[in-house]
Amino acid sequence: MKRLFYLLVFLGQFTEGYSQDSVMVRRIYDQALLNGQAYENLRQLCKDIGPRLSGSAQAQMAIDWSYQKMRSYQFDKVQKQAITVPHWERGTTESAWYQTSNGTLHKVHLLALGGSIGTNGLLQAEIIEFKTLEALQSAKKEIIENKIVFLNQPMDAAQIQTFKAYGACYAIRGNGAVEAAKLGAKAVVIRSLGLPQDLHPHTGSMHYESNVQKIPAAALSTAEANDLSIELQKGKVNFFLEMDCRDFPDAPSYNVMAEIRGSSHPNQIITIGGHLDSWDTGEGAHDDGAGVIHCLEALRILKELGYQPKHTIRVVFFMNEENGNQGGQQYAQWVKSLGEEQIAALESDRGGFAPRGFGLDGPDTYLALLQSFEPLLKHYDLHIFEKGYGGVDIGPLKNSYPGIPLFGFVPDSQRYFDFHHAPSDVFENVNKRELELGAAAVASFAYLLDLNL
Amino acid sequence: MKRLFYLLVFLGQFTEGYSQDSVMVRRIYDQALLNGQAYENLRQLCKDIGPRLSGSAQAQMAIDWSYQKMRSYQFDKVQKQAITVPHWERGTTESAWYQTSNGTLHKVHLLALGGSIGTNGLLQAEIIEFKTLEALQSAKKEIIENKIVFLNQPMDAAQIQTFKAYGACYAIRGNGAVEAAKLGAKAVVIRSLGLPQDLHPHTGSMHYESNVQKIPAAALSTAEANDLSIELQKGKVNFFLEMDCRDFPDAPSYNVMAEIRGSSHPNQIITIGGHLDSWDTGEGAHDDGAGVIHCLEALRILKELGYQPKHTIRVVFFMNEENGNQGGQQYAQWVKSLGEEQIAALESDRGGFAPRGFGLDGPDTYLALLQSFEPLLKHYDLHIFEKGYGGVDIGPLKNSYPGIPLFGFVPDSQRYFDFHHAPSDVFENVNKRELELGAAAVASFAYLLDLNL
Numbered sequence: 091m092k093r094l095f096y097l098l099v100f101l102g103q104f105t106e107g108y109s110q111d112s113v114m115v116r117r118i119y120d121q122a123l124l125n126g127q128a129y130e131n132l133r134q135l136c137k138d139i140g141p142r143l144s145g146s147a148q149a150q151m152a153i154d155w156s157y158q159k160m161r162s163y164q165f166d167k168v169q170k171q172a173i174t175v176p177h178w179e180r181g182t183t184e185s186a187w188y189q190t191s192n193g194t195l196h197k198v199h200l201l202a203l204g205g206s207i208g209t210n211g212l213l214q215a216e217i218i219e220f221k222t223l224e225a226l227q228s229a230k231k232e233i234i235e236n237k238i239v240f241l242n243q244p245m246d247a248a249q250i251q252t253f254k255a256y257g258a259c260y261a262i263r264g265n266g267a268v269e270a271a272k273l274g275a276k277a278v279v280i281r282s283l284g285l286p287q288d289l290h291p292h293t294g295s296m297h298y299e300s301n302v303q304k305i306p307a308a309a310l311s312t313a314e315a316n317d318l319s320i321e322l323q324k325g326k327v328n329f330f331l332e333m334d335c336r337d338f339p340d341a342p343s344y345n346v347m348a349e350i351r352g353s354s355h356p357n358q359i360i361t362i363g364g365h366l367d368s369w370d371t372g373e374g375a376h377d378d379g380a381g382v383i384h385c386l387e388a389l390r391i392l393k394e395l396g397y398q399p400k401h402t403i404r405v406v407f408f409m410n411e412e413n414g415n416q417g418g419q420q421y422a423q424w425v426k427s428l429g430e431e432q433i434a435a436l437e438s439d440r441g442g443f444a445p446r447g448f449g450l451d452g453p454d455t456y457l458a459l460l461q462s463f464e465p466l467l468k469h470y471d472l473h474i475f476e477k478g479y480g481g482v483d484i485g486p487l488k489n490s491y492p493g494i495p496l497f498g499f500v501p502d503s504q505r506y507f508d509f510h511h512a513p514s515d516v517f518e519n520v521n522k523r524e525l526e527l528g529a530a531a532v533a534s535f536a537y538l539l540d541l542n543l
Numbered sequence: 544m545k546r547l548f549y550l551l552v553f554l555g556q557f558t559e560g561y562s563q564d565s566v567m568v569r570r571i572y573d574q575a576l577l578n579g580q581a582y583e584n585l586r587q588l589c590k591d592i593g594p595r596l597s598g599s600a601q602a603q604m605a606i607d608w609s610y611q612k613m614r615s616y617q618f619d620k621v622q623k624q625a626i627t628v629p630h631w632e633r634g635t636t637e638s639a640w641y642q643t644s645n646g647t648l649h650k651v652h653l654l655a656l657g658g659s660i661g662t663n664g665l666l667q668a669e670i671i672e673f674k675t676l677e678a679l680q681s682a683k684k685e686i687i688e689n690k691i692v693f694l695n696q697p698m699d700a701a702q703i704q705t706f707k708a709y710g711a712c713y714a715i716r717g718n719g720a721v722e723a724a725k726l727g728a729k730a731v732v733i734r735s736l737g738l739p740q741d742l743h744p745h746t747g748s749m750h751y752e753s754n755v756q757k758i759p760a761a762a763l764s765t766a767e768a769n770d771l772s773i774e775l776q777k778g779k780v781n782f783f784l785e786m787d788c789r790d791f792p793d794a795p796s797y798n799v800m801a802e803i804r805g806s807s808h809p810n811q812i813i814t815i816g817g818h819l820d821s822w823d824t825g826e827g828a829h830d831d832g833a834g835v836i837h838c839l840e841a842l843r844i845l846k847e848l849g850y851q852p853k854h855t856i857r858v859v860f861f862m863n864e865e866n867g868n869q870g871g872q873q874y875a876q877w878v879k880s881l882g883e884e885q886i887a888a889l890e891s892d893r894g895g896f897a898p899r900g901f902g903l904d905g906p907d908t909y910l911a912l913l914q915s916f917e918p919l920l921k922h923y924d925l926h927i928f929e930k931g932y933g934g935v936d937i938g939p940l941k942n943s944y945p946g947i948p949l950f951g952f953v954p955d956s957q958r959y960f961d962f963h964h965a966p967s968d969v970f971e972n973v974n975k976r977e978l979e980l981g982a983a984a985v986a987s988f989a990y991l992l993d994l995n996l
Contacts (some may be wrong), residue, residue, distance in 0.1 A: 123700045200595050247576045247976070250923050284974060444897070444957050446924070468686045470703050471899070471955075473926035502924075502955065523700070523738060524956045 107260060108148045111466055111541070114397070119470060121391045122530035128387040129522045131379065132442070136373035136517035143204075143370040144410040145177025152366050154489065156346040156382070156407050161205040163390050165348035165405075173420040175410040177341040178205055179363055181334035182371055186279075186308065188217065191325035194503060197318055198318075199311040200279070200331075201291040201371060203263060204413045205298070208334040213238075213306065215276045217329035219322050222260045226269055235274035238329045240322075241266050242281045242315050243462040245507065250502040252285060252339045253440070253479075256510075259283050268299050273452035277306040277331055281315035283507070289313050290512040293369050295413045306333055349404035352540075358401040359425070359543070361435040362388060362536050365411030365483050372515035376506065379517075380405045381441025384499065387526075387532035399540040408483040411439070415482055422486035432490070434539055436497040437481025438532055441509070442520045443501035445471065445531040449478015451485075452495035460497070463538050472531060474500050497539075499532055564919055564994070567850070572923065574844045575983035581840040584612065585833065585895070586604040587764040588824035589970035596657075596823040597863040598630025598794035605819050609799040609835070609860050616843050618706065618801035618858075623973045624875040630794040631644045632659055632785035639732075641771060644778035644851065652764040653732070653784075654744040654824060656716060658751070659760040659865045661787040666691075668729045670782035672775050675715045679722050688727035691782045693775075694719045694855055695734045695768050698960065705738060705956040706893070706932075706977065709963075712736050721752050728876045730759040730784055734768035736960070742766050743965040746822050759786055784785075784906045802857035803846055805993075811854040812878070813996070814888040815841060815989050818864035818936050825968035829959065832970075833895025833978055835860045840979075841986035852993040854886060857980065861936035864892070868935055875939035885943070887992055889950040890934025891985055894962070895973045896954035898924065898984040902931015904938075905948035913950070916991050925984060927953050950992075952985055 122128065135152065142152040153170065160168040186200040196327050202208075217238040220226040226239060241262040247254035262280045271277040282292035289311045298304045300318075308331065310318065346366065352358060365383025368374020389405045408417035425432055447467075450460050457477065464475045480496030487494050501524070509515040575581065588605065598818040606623065613621040639653040655661075670691040673679040679692060694715040702708035715733045723731040735745035742764045751757045761784065763771065773781050799819065803813060817834025821827020842858045863872035878885055889901075900920075903913050910930065917928045933949030940947050953975070962968040 119703070120701050248573050250572070250980075252976075444955050484716065502897050505974055508974070521958055521961070523705075527703075527957065 091351065091412070101215060111538070114537060115466055115486065117395055118200045118391055118533045118537065119530045121394060122387065122526045122533065126387065126526045126529065127390065127531045128377035128383050128525050131386065131518055131521060132525060133385045135379050136375050140373050141370045142366060142368050142374055142415060144175040144367045144524045145338065146341060149367055149409065153344045153346055153364050156366060159386065160346065161350035163393065165389065165393065167353040169260050171421060171424055172347050173343055173345060173409060173416050174340050175343040175416045176369055176414045177338040178413065179210065179336060179338060181231065181336060183332055183334045183487070186329070186331045188327050188329045190321045190327055194318070196417070198287045198314045199291050200308050202333045202335040203307040203309055204293055204295050204369065206333065206335055207304050208336050209277070209306050209332050211332065213277055213331045214328060217279065217327050219319060223265060223269055224450060225513040229273065231273045236538065237275055238277045239266070239270035239275040240279050240280060240318065242319055244281060245283060245285050247285060252507050255285065256283055256507060263296055263309070267296055267305055268302050271303045271305045275305060280309050281364065282312050284312055284510065284512060285507045287312045287316060290514050292511040293371055294407040294511045297378050306331065308333065328364040333375065340418040343419055344410045345409055346407040347404055348389065350389060350399055352400055352402040353398045354400045356402050358433045360403050360536060360539055361402050361406055361432060361484060362403065362437045363406035363408055363483060364405040365417065366413055367408070367409050369412055369511050371511070371513045373517055375517045375520050376441035376509050377511065377515055378411065378439045380520060380528065381438035382526045384438040384532045387529035388536055390437065392534045392537060397537065401540050401543065403536055403540060411482050418483035419486045422490040430488055432494055433543055434495050434497070435480065435484040435487050436483045436532065436535060438499040438528065439481050440499065440501050441506045442525040443445065443505060444524045445527050446474045446500045446502055447474025448535060449476060449498045449500055450495060451478060451480035451498065453493055456495040459489070459542055462542065463535065464537070467534060470531065497535070499528065501528055554587045564991070565647055567990060568919055571844055571986045571990065572983045574847060575840065575979045575986065579840065579979045579982065580843065581836050581978050581982045585828065585836045585838065585973060585978060586970055588832050588836065589828050593826050594823045595819060595821045597628040597796060597820045597866060598791065599823065602796060602820055602862065606797050606799055608918060609819060613799065613801035614766060616846065618842065619804040621798040621801040623799050624874060624877055626796055626798060626862060627793045627870050628796040628869045629867045630791040631795050631866065632789060632791060634661065634789060635784055636787045637692065639782070639784045641780050641782045643774045643780055646756065649770070650743050651767045652742045653761050654746040655750040655786045655788040656760040656762060657822065658749050659786065659788055660757050661728070661789050662759050664785065664786050666784045667781060670732065670780050672772060676718060676722055677899070679880055682726065684726045686724070689729055691730045691732060691784070691975055692719070692728040693771065694721035695772055697734065698738050699738060700738060700750045705960050708738065709736055709960060716747050716749055716762070720749055720758055721755050724756045724758045728758060732782065733762050735765050737765055737963065737965060738960045740765045742771060743967050745964040746824055749963045761786065796862045798859055798874050800857055800859040800860050801842065802855050803842060803852055803854040805853055806851045808854045811884045811886045813854050813989060813992055814855050814859055814872070814885060814937060814940070815856065815985065816859035816861055816936060817859040817891045818862070818870065820862050820865055822865055822964050823992055824964070824966045826970055828968050828970045828973050829866065829894035829962050830891045830964065831966055832972060833981065834891035837891040837980065837982045840982035841989055844982070844986045845990060850990065854993050854996065856989055856993060864935050871936035872939045875943045879943035885940055885947055887948050887950070888933065888937040888940050888996055889985065889988060890937045891952040891981065893935050893952065893954050893956065893979040894959045895981055896958060897977045898925025898980050899953045899955055900925045900952055901988060902927065902951045903948060904931060904933035904951065906946055909948040912995055915995065916988065919991070920987060940942065950988070952981065954981055
């Protein structure tokens with residue numbers, strides 16, 4: 091009998107605990123959907139400030155706005171971490187066209203890749219196409235020398251997870267300039283990393299190597315990459331490129347953060363964040379305005395509901411994810427140097443689309459914890475609870491805190507590469523409800539992490 | 544040893560079968576995503592034809608287009624079923640404004656509800672607000688007589704499944720005119736059934752009763768419903784309404800269908816379909832252009848891949864779902880009268896958004912079948928395999944074939960009520976990849992049904 095009694099008490103507690111969780115998650119969703127501030131905050135970030143590339147005046151405006159916004163929510167501690175970031179500017183001239191063998195000129199939509207050198211006036215050369223970086227690498231120097239290399243590798247539309255398709259093409263953007271320069275090319279033009287076939291070019295980071303000639307690098311819209319490829323099958327094409335983008339000395343900048351202090355373990359920190367910087371085209375609405383707003387709104391909701399976390403929950407707006415990840419790296423070093431115990435981190439950097447779930451980047455031992463959230467969260471259309479990727483900004487925490495579990499928020503990925511790094515990444519392309527559901531999912535996850543760690 | 548041998552043979556067959564299914568599903572997705580015709584077909588339906596209300600010239604154009612398109616795909620049997628449908632027209636005058644007690648005039652965005660009578664010139668009266676149909680029903684006749692009733696019930700944004708929020712408000716549109724007329728109102732104006740607060744009015748079906756006075760019924764945009772409600776808190780408001788919509792005699796029309804004949808059970812039919820008609824505003828892109836295109840593309844892909852179904856798989860473009868469901872009702876009667884054995888049906892009528900899964904409307908015994916598809920389809924981000932709703936068009940098959948399992952395709956619902964029945968339901972608001980993934984999901988489901996029934 092006694093055993094049965096304890097069993098009933100145990101089951102009762104279990105059920106009660108579960109039921110409290112359900113109620114709290116429901117309250118979080120009600121806040122996000124009925125009294126949410128996410129959409130208006132994203133509007134301010136996108137429309138009152140706009141794009142926010144590291145080192146720009148707008149990035150500083152975004153830092154000031156974030157700091158004031160966090161203060162207005164009366165979080166326990168609002169602070170800025172001083173960091174140093176690269177400073178690259180697109181300049182004012184950016185123009186390209188090509189001429190086919192019959193003499194016709196075609197003006198094209200193109201964006202310099204972030205970090206590219208300028209052309210120092212008009213650069214003109216025959217353009218030669220490769221479908222992959224490997225094809226370029228195995229080509230002979232004499233057919234490439236003094237030409238412009240065109241890397242025309244389409245993202246694989248058959249991939250269901252669009253990030254996999256992106257990952258498979260990433261090298262043409264990241265390494266194209268170095269590989270083309272090794273063979274004597276004057277510039278590299280890549281097919282934009284985007285899934286739709288349209289006229290929006292997509293920028294993004296690239297790199298140079300110290301012992302390889304720096305050459306200009308730019309991305310052509312996908313529709314025009316198709317057109318150019320067809321022209322190249324007919325005959326020689328001359329490509330004309332003028333860009334006055336350039337590097338400036340590194341600039342001072344900040345990560346911005348705020349927290350709700352833990353009631354029982356204040357020095358144990360759960361970091362949730364995204365990146366405040368964006369590329370200088372569009373408004374950084376999905377990348378990563380949505381992510382920082384998800385996390386800000388999550389903390390606001392937990393405070394609004396009077397939740398007293400056991401551990402400190404801190405929201406961090408990282409600077410410089412796009413072209414250097416100085417924010418993420420310097421945060422991980424800084425919190426370690428302060429003696430903080432970071433126990434988990436979550437990043438939202440995949441856009442403001444309808445939530446699907448969460449991925450774990452960390453020891454397998456945390457998989458059971460992650461999966462234990464599924465029964466509660468599946469009622470909210472969340473179904474991904476598996477190993478995955480955390481995020482660029484929180485990644486360096488692994489070096490400072492070996493074994494720390496990192497989690498990535500996973501929204502639906504189908505439309506992400508319509509907008510990523512393109513002029514179309516604007517506020518109007520973020521859906522209010524989808525953004526709010528993302529904030530609620532992040533808030534619920536932070537709550538469950540705090541409760542169960 | 545022998546037992547082990549049989550076990551291994553059994554496991555081998557099981558694995559082989561499973562693996563063939565995987566390959567086929569992958570081939571279906573490749574077709575949809577790499578060589579798909581769904582998006583271009585939807586463009587033709589939306590842009591070359593446009594809205595297609597039952598009885599309109601455009602509905603007939605859509606029937607002709609569908610028939611020709613199905614013929615062009617060389618399906619086994621392309622046919623039209625003659626049916627009779629209601630014929631209502633919006634007319635050319637549709638205008639409304641209100642005047643507050645301080646004399647200010649506010650022009651508003653409004654649409655007559657489908658089936659409404661016109662106002663026979665300018666109708667003007669004081670407008671009185673109710674938040675629910677129940678509040679109206681319990682009001683006294685003397686405060687409503689000769690006024691315009693304003694039913695201002697917002698859809699509940701806290702509902703995660705937006706169709707539930709829609710269902711909870713449906714009565715103000717369907718029954719508002721009858722209930723208001725019973726109490727002597729001159730007209731009824733409802734808050735549009737849409738989640739965003741914007742300036743797009745949403746039309747939709749309503750009904751009259753033979754022993755109750757017919758009064759005009761219209762839907763106001765949600766943003767202006769909010770404004771009007773605020774004005775009504777300040778004082779009396781006069782509302783002005785002019786609409787010359789009207790009914791015409793019933794018109795001849797058609798369901799359009801095509802099939803791939805079953806190799807072993809040709810008289811056993813799996814029907815997959817959506818509805819070809821749409822409201823007369825917007826382009827019927829999500830509702831239900833996406834649905835008919837999903838099913839057409841599904842059959843095209845199965846044929847393209849050379850799949851020989853065991854049972855006949857038939858795609859049906861139903862006419863008149865929006866205001867009468869004559870297509871669905873007459874199809875169910877017709878196939879029964881022909882002696883066909885309908886063994887299952889699937890409908891897609893929830894828009895062209897990222898797929899989530901399938902719902903079963905039918906005997907519980909089919910739930911295990913549905914859930915047996917999950918291991919194969921979860922790799923394609925499909926996670927809903929549960930009891931649910933089939934669809935309006937296939938619903939009447941239950942009367943002709945008691946016990947038939949009906950399945951509803953479930954895409955993500957978050958953006959559906961941004962566009963539903965509104966001028967914004969246009970091709971540009973359908974995402975190409977999301978549409979293609981829907982077609983692939985429907986094709987895979989039809990394939991698995993055929994294989995396992």
